[in-house]
Amino acid sequence: MIIVEFMETCVTLAIYNKNKSPNILKVKKIEIPSLNIGEESLNLVSDKLKQYLLKNSIRSKKAYVNIKTSKSIMKLVELPKMSEKYLSNTAKSSYQAYFPIDIEKFRVDYRVVHSTETFTKVLFAAIPSEISSASLKVMQKAGIKPIFMDLYQECICREVANHCKESVAVIINFQNAINIILMKHGFITFIRTMPLKDYHTNNYAFQRFMDSMCVRLDIAFIIGKLKWVEGYFLMNNTRVTLCDEFWSLRGLIE
Secondary structure, eight states: OEEEEEOSSEEEEEEEOTTSSSSEEEEEEEEOSOSSOOHHHHHHHHHHHHHHHHHTTOOOOEEEEEEOOTTOEEEEEEEEOOOHHHHHHHHHHHHHHHOOSOGGGEEEEEEEEEEOSSEEEEEEEEEEHHHHHHHHHHHHHHTOEEEEEEOOTTHHHHHHHHHOOSEEEEEEEOSSEEEEEEEETTEEEEEEEEEOSOHHHHHHHHHHHHHHHTOOOSEEEEESOOHHHHHHHHHTTOEEEEESSHHHHHHHHO
């Protein structure tokens, strides 16, 4: 299986084999100007991916695709319990109500993150169509067939949910924002995006926010370099696991 992760300024490719240890066999990172790039840059990135697959004799062309961009929008909504078919119809007809955007210019999806006998928590995600289209073009030109595209920055949360039943915080670092996801017993309970316009201001804002939640966290997974976030958790006796990328977290929790 190939894992292709599109980020703000790079495309990273990993070869994943669940039958071997470690699961991630090879990793290749390709720097790009941005995900919103022209045809010439798309060809350059796809050629590098293709060359890497050929050079390393990688026959598998099926890929799990993850798109991580600070331009994505997410909203966690609690809905009454309903059938899967009715939920699908309700979700698709409610996109505009949840996202104050031009839906025609976005790729929108939803996923059930928790369900009980009385309610269902649904995570809606939207990313600009130009970004998802650029990602698909790169893979098409490289001869890679996406079998699953994940629009959610929280794809790693589902990996955490499968293995960690404690109270967990997942902090994802982007160029101009961080995502804060809180989980308990394997379920997402809270999501928030915090802009990073000013380091000191948001350092204080992050501490104030976490203190206001009054939640004792057993472990914090931090994706990306966030020393001040790491310091906060260590100060509060929370176990910290630092990860550079999506799959490095998978390797640590499997």
